[in-house]
Amino acid sequence: MRKLTVMGFFCLFFMGSCFAAQGNSLVITTENYPPFNIVDPKNQEISGISTDKVRELMRRAGETITIKAYPWSRAFKMGQEDLDTCVYSTTRTAEREALFKWVGPLVKNNWYFFARADDERQIKSLESMHSYVVGTYHDDAVEKYLASNGFKTDPANYDGENPKKLIAKRIDFWATGELLGLYILKEQGMTQSVKPLFKFNQTEMYLACNLKIDQKRIDNMNKVLQAMEKDGTNLAIERKYK
Incomplete structure (x- = not known):
């Protein structure tokens, strides 16, 4: 042994x-x-x-x-x-x-709402978003925050789907991280079609x-x-x- x-x-x-x-x-x-x-x-x-x-x-x-x-x-x-x-x-x-x-x-991470570039609605506060459908990302903190506070969300499986949904008017606005949103728009060549609207939260x-x-x-x-x-x-x- x-x-x-x-x-x-x-x-x-x-x-x-x-x-x-x-x-x-x-x-x-x-x-x-x-x-x-x-x-x-x-x-x-x-x-x-x-x-x-x-x-x-x-x-x-x-x-x-x-x-x-x-x-x-x-x-x-x-x-x-x-x-x-x-x-x-x-x-x-x-x-x-x-x-x-x-x-x-x-x-x-700043959370932002994004809108179509030709959208002329003057919305500047989170409270004003309650009557609109907001595109979000499934299981993301932004989506959970909005849904738990009574907002109408339409979560996508991939956040990159939301700019197209926004342009097609399937959603009224898009909520996501500021830098992520700008990155996606640049990657998809949509910086002239979609604009940042306003910041509604900052997280770490x-x-x-x-x-x-x-x-x-x-x-x-x-x-x-x-x-x-x-x-x-x-x-x-x-x-x-x-």
Whole structure:
């Protein structure tokens, strides 16, 4: 019978610790949400403001990670249910607070209404939107916020569908993140057809981690992210995408 090595004996005696160490790397899930998370459709490479911050954060924190892109509903569910998994860019809301351990904020996100360029309705307040149908993105924080507050929403499976729905008058207005909306319009060549109307909210987006991840790791990530803010790293990353 082969003799046990010291490490082998240690693993048998403290078996739980050895298996825990094997699962120490993190899976980071995300979606295509430019310019914060940008998934290249050709090679699936992931970049963007939040992505670059997460990569640098994890490098400094000494974490081994794999970043994978999925539809948002799946990415969010994985972060909530799968061990050693985090999801970004996740809007931190009261409803989600107890679902994750939070690292951030990574970025601020202005929520905007968009309208057809020829729309002459003078609407400047959130309250005035109650009588209109607003295009949103399914399971997104914007959609949940508007729907829970009694607005008439028409969620799309992909936010990029909403400009076309707007032009076809299937919806009255479109609600989304300001930078994402402008990115989509530029990508679709519709910057002259659709205009930003007004900002109705500002939120912060985080890296949201599974509740079973050790709190010491979460605290360390937050400490590292704060250092990145102080030394100008975060600002430098943001400027790359402007």
